[in-house]
Amino acid sequence: MAKYQLVRPVQLSVDAVAAHSGLHPDLVRRFAAMSLVDSTTDATGRLWFTPNAVPALARVQRLRAGLSLNYAAIGLVLDLLDRIEVLEAQVRSHRRWT
Amino acid sequence: MATDFYDALGVHRTASTDEIQRAYRKLARQYHPDVNSDPGAEERFKEVSEAYQVLSNPDQRRRYDRFGADFRHVPDDVDERAYAGDRTRYTSTSQGVGGFEGIDIEDLFSGLFRGRGGGGPIPGADQQAELELTVEEAYRGGRRHLTLSGSGQRAYDVTIPPGVMDGQRIRLAGQGGAGSGNGASGDLYLVVRIKPHRRYRLSGRDIHIDLPVSPWEAALGATVSATTPGGEVKVRVTPGSSSGRRLRLRSEGMPNPQGKPGDLYAEVRVMVPKRLGKRERELFEELAAVSEFDPRRT
Numbered sequence: 001m002a003k004y005q006l007v008r009p010v011q012l013s014v015d016a017v018a019a020h021s022g023l024h025p026d027l028v029r030r031f032a033a034m035s036l037v038d039s040t041t042d043a044t045g046r047l048w049f050t051p052n053a054v055p056a057l058a059r060v061q062r063l064r065a066g067l068s069l070n071y072a073a074i075g076l077v078l079d080l081l082d083r084i085e086v087l088e089a090q091v092r093s094h095r096r097w098t
Numbered sequence: 099m100a101t102d103f104y105d106a107l108g109v110h111r112t113a114s115t116d117e118i119q120r121a122y123r124k125l126a127r128q129y130h131p132d133v134n135s136d137p138g139a140e141e142r143f144k145e146v147s148e149a150y151q152v153l154s155n156p157d158q159r160r161r162y163d164r165f166g167a168d169f170r171h172v173p174d175d176v177d178e179r180a181y182a183g184d185r186t187r188y189t190s191t192s193q194g195v196g197g198f199e200g201i202d203i204e205d206l207f208s209g210l211f212r213g214r215g216g217g218g219p220i221p222g223a224d225q226q227a228e229l230e231l232t233v234e235e236a237y238r239g240g241r242r243h244l245t246l247s248g249s250g251q252r253a254y255d256v257t258i259p260p261g262v263m264d265g266q267r268i269r270l271a272g273q274g275g276a277g278s279g280n281g282a283s284g285d286l287y288l289v290v291r292i293k294p295h296r297r298y299r300l301s302g303r304d305i306h307i308d309l310p311v312s313p314w315e316a317a318l319g320a321t322v323s324a325t326t327p328g329g330e331v332k333v334r335v336t337p338g339s340s341s342g343r344r345l346r347l348r349s350e351g352m353p354n355p356q357g358k359p360g361d362l363y364a365e366v367r368v369m370v371p372k373r374l375g376k377r378e379r380e381l382f383e384e385l386a387a388v389s390e391f392d393p394r395r396t
Contacts, residue, residue, distance in 0.1 A: 022219050022281070058221040058281070059132050065220065065278075066130050066143065081132065092265040092289075 011040075011048040021057040028057070034071050036060050036078065103149035103162060111163070115154065122150035131223035131275045137246045137286065140223065140275045219279030229256070229268065229288040233295040233305070236262050237327035237352060244288075256288065261353035264292040264300065298327060303352040303360025308367050309345065311335055316368045324364055326350060331362075339366045340393075 014032075018025040032039040032047055037056045039047045056078075063074050104111050107121040128134060129143040152158045152169075161169040227246055235242070239260030245253045256268060267287045274284025292300060299306040309324055319337030323330050326347075333345055343366040351360025374382065 021221075022279075055221065055224075055284075058277075059223065061220045062132055062223060063130070066132075066147070067126055077133075089265070 010051055014047050017049045017053050020054045036075055103153055106145045106149040118153050135226035137225045137227050219277055219281035221281040222275035222277040222284035224284040225274040226287045228291050230291045230293055232293050233298045234327045236292050259355050261355055262290045266290045303354055305351045306363045309364040310367050310369045313368055326362055333364050341366055341368045
């Protein structure tokens with residue numbers, strides 16, 4: 001039987017995410033409140049992020065700086081980009097039968 | 099960035115501010131590194147942004163029209179006729195223009211990406227490029243030299259693991275879009291695309307091939323050789339194999355770095371000679387007279 005080690009999922013606090021992405025912790029909280037980056041709240045009300053939050057925040061900043069989008073539009077763009085990625089992966093797996 | 103700003107935006111020199119804005123918005127949406135993961139897109143995006151920065155500002159545009167690519171090195175109060183006669187002084191070494199010596203264009207524009215974002219460095223975007231492989235290359239793996247256009251020509255020696263699948267991504271860490279400020283670079287992903295092959299059909303890790311046999315080999319059984327991506331193999335055709343019968347060669351399919359390799363399926367195809375010799379014809383005629391086999395009534 002395979003054995004699995006019990007591990008705690010890697011989670012980052014607001015301050016850790018802020019330090020990694022070079023943003024102010026308040027801005028990270030604002031992005032979380034606007035659901036531009038996925039987060040979870042624990043029993044004490046603290047926000048936690050996965051390590052994916054750092055590249056996700058970088059993407060938000062690039063879209064904001066490069067296309068002058070407002071945050072509502074960035075949310076929409078992120079959702080659409082994710083959906084396109086899923087669809088493209090599906091197209092790729094369909095093409096495998098060549 | 100040697101290209102002309104008007105060319106970068108694809109507008110005429112007499113274009114109105116509205117036209118310039120329209121062209122810029124369209125291109126920016128098209129080439130934004132998060133929307134377009136092509137390795138060349140980021141460079142194009144920067145080019146377009148720089149062009150728009152200059153051409154959208156009436157004062158800067160006028161100066162650009164007048165002095166061309168080195169308009170930033172020309173002081174505000176220069177006399178145009180003096181400039182024309184004395185051009186080399188400004189373009190080559192900037193001697194004697196005091197305060198304009200050593201201005202770094204990169205410095206002037208490093209703020210471009212930062213915009214209203216939030217200040218600090220922004221890590222670069224991930225990029226994606228296709229890596230086309232033949233079935234044999236995917237089977238064997240090995241090294242592959244590839245060059246990408248984009249921010250300068252980039253060349254990589256990529257190690258392809260044996261048994262890569264169509265759609266699999268090979269990650270080159272830190273080789274993606276450049277970050278702004280001192281943000282980290284993104285990653286470059288090479289998406290494997292396996293070219294359709296004349297003989298080998300892939301389904302997952304299994305490889306299907308056709309196995310042409312003569313009518314007597316199919317009827318009597320034989321050991322025939324077949325070409326696979328891994329080399330020649332001997333396949334035993336059992337007596338009485340009709341077209342369509344599949345012979346499985348266990349673990350002769352695509353290797354799997356994580357476990358069980360795929361299988362190879364050889365599908366029997368009975369072939370007959372296009373033209374028969376005299377003796378061959380006699381034998382077939384004899385067989386036809388003797389045999390009671392009717393494939394349409396079994």
